[in-house]
Amino acid sequence: MNIRIPRGTQDILPGHSEEWQYVERIWHDICRRYNYAEIRTPIFEQTELFQRGVGDTTDIVQKEMYTFEDRGGRSLTLRPEGTASVVRSYVENKRFGLPDQPDKLYYTGPMFRYERPQSGRMRQFVQFGVEAVGSADPAVDAEVLSLAMEFYREAGLKGLKLVLNSLGDQESRNAHRNALISHFKPRIDEFCSDCQSRLEKNPLRILDCKEDKDHPLMQNAPSILDYLNEYSTKYFETVKEMLSKMDIPYEVDPNLVRGLDYYNHTAFEIMIEGEGFGAISTLMGGGRYNGLVEELGGPESPGIGFALSVERLLMALEAQNVEVPMQAGLDCYLVTQGEEPDKDAAALLTELRRAGITADKDYMNRKMKGQFKAADRQQALFTAVLGEEEWNAGIINLKNMQSGGQEEVAIKELPARLSKQLKEEKK
Numbered sequence: 001m002n003i004r005i006p007r008g009t010q011d012i013l014p015g016h017s018e019e020w021q022y023v024e025r026i027w028h029d030i031c032r033r034y035n036y037a038e039i040r041t042p043i044f045e046q047t048e049l050f051q052r053g054v055g056d057t058t059d060i061v062q063k064e065m066y067t068f069e070d071r072g073g074r075s076l077t078l079r080p081e082g083t084a085s086v087v088r089s090y091v092e093n094k095r096f097g098l099p100d101q102p103d104k105l106y107y108t109g110p111m112f113r114y115e116r117p118q119s120g121r122m123r124q125f126v127q128f129g130v131e132a133v134g135s136a137d138p139a140v141d142a143e144v145l146s147l148a149m150e151f152y153r154e155a156g157l158k159g160l161k162l163v164l165n166s167l168g169d170q171e172s173r174n175a176h177r178n179a180l181i182s183h184f185k186p187r188i189d190e191f192c193s194d195c196q197s198r199l200e201k202n203p204l205r206i207l208d209c210k211e212d213k214d215h216p217l218m219q220n221a222p223s224i225l226d227y228l229n230e231y232s233t234k235y236f237e238t239v240k241e242m243l244s245k246m247d248i249p250y251e252v253d254p255n256l257v258r259g260l261d262y263y264n265h266t267a268f269e270i271m272i273e274g275e276g277f278g279a280i281s282t283l284m285g286g287g288r289y290n291g292l293v294e295e296l297g298g299p300e301s302p303g304i305g306f307a308l309s310v311e312r313l314l315m316a317l318e319a320q321n322v323e324v325p326m327q328a329g330l331d332c333y334l335v336t337q338g339e340e341p342d343k344d345a346a347a348l349l350t351e352l353r354r355a356g357i358t359a360d361k362d363y364m365n366r367k368m369k370g371q372f373k374a375a376d377r378q379q380a381l382f383t384a385v386l387g388e389e390e391w392n393a394g395i396i397n398l399k400n401m402q403s404g405g406q407e408e409v410a411i412k413e414l415p416a417r418l419s420k421q422l423k424e425e426k427k
Helices: 017-033 047-053 059-064 083-092 138-155 170-190 193-201 203-208 230-245 310-319 339-354 368-377 388-393 411-425
Strands: 044-046 067-069 075-078 103-112 124-133 160-166 264-272 282-288 303-309 332-336 359-361 382-386 395-400 406-410
Touching: 017 103, 017 124, 017 138, 017 310, 044 047, 044 083, 047 059, 047 075, 047 083, 083 103, 083 124, 083 303, 124 138, 124 310, 138 160, 138 230, 138 264, 138 282, 138 303, 138 310, 160 230, 170 193, 170 203, 193 203, 230 264, 264 303, 282 310, 303 310, 332 339, 332 368, 339 359, 339 382, 339 388, 339 411, 368 382, 382 388, 382 411, 388 395, 395 411, 406 411
Parallel strands: 332 359, 332 382
Antiparallel strands: 044 075, 067 075, 103 124, 124 303, 160 264, 264 282, 282 303, 382 395, 395 406
16 A cells, blocks of 8 residues: 655655754744743644634635544644634633733744645645734834844845734724725625625735735725724834834835734734745734734733744745755764674764764674765764774774774773864864
């Protein structure tokens, strides 16, 4: 039986997993510097969490969720995004009671959406994300945006473009909602069935429709910026002013909506300009979600966050020919010959590894020539040769594979001697 990987998933094999580790290290480090603590939530949650948190009118809930019933008859869903789970945890664990607010959290992990697989879009994909919950200060918006931009820069990307919009508070959104309904209603039969169902439920989502994006009514649809009240206008202006003081360039796009129902006030995306990795130019997106904590049963706790695709990040790094540092090969390959030397090799390898040395040996009963070839393939800096003659004398032959220099070392002194040699090599 030929069992293949499910469509829309991928194996991340050695040679590529190191690239993931590279960006993960940068991610953990920058979140630490911005004082964000890691949170890890379950891969599946109660379905109601995403129906209420993400929104019944979103494509995610209506078309893309992996939902199943467990043996107890409970409806569960593989998480399609991270924010709802983090906010659920914030409420359930009463983190709103912590003395230091906002509660600044970050996460890393797989998400699941049933979509048509394409370049940069998988059915199982990995996101990095941050959430800052518990403050309505526009300075938090600016900080979150700064973190995102700095992460991409440190990863090595160029040509980044930060795009902003304000979706306003509830009063502003209601005024804009009424304007959108009046604008689209006379010709709504010319739009797709999804847009027709969204007209009364959530007309803002019409602006995010890919199928009808070129319809004439899209071009002159009412802008949310024309319906912002005084508070929302001041809030957005403050965010922009702070970004300018941080020397972070941005563009305002009044058509930027985002695909989730919980967003309000600041919404944003980071895009990358240039050719090389298909039609997808958006690297990440996010926004403020005041009201989501209350929707999930908690007290009033404003929040903001974003999520980014690791797959798209790696595609962008490849497209811009950014060289990802890859760990070198082995420090030492242990070459053995004879039954007794081979028995002792396992213990010697353990000592080397305990000393922090990357080491390995042959497990295929190869001749010495084959073992040296294996050492070359694994780019070993040193080989340590232990034949029967050396074993009887209590010594080992240590060879520098780059210079060709050799020396005899007492077996018990090999870890210390090799550690010293490696320090000199890597200076």
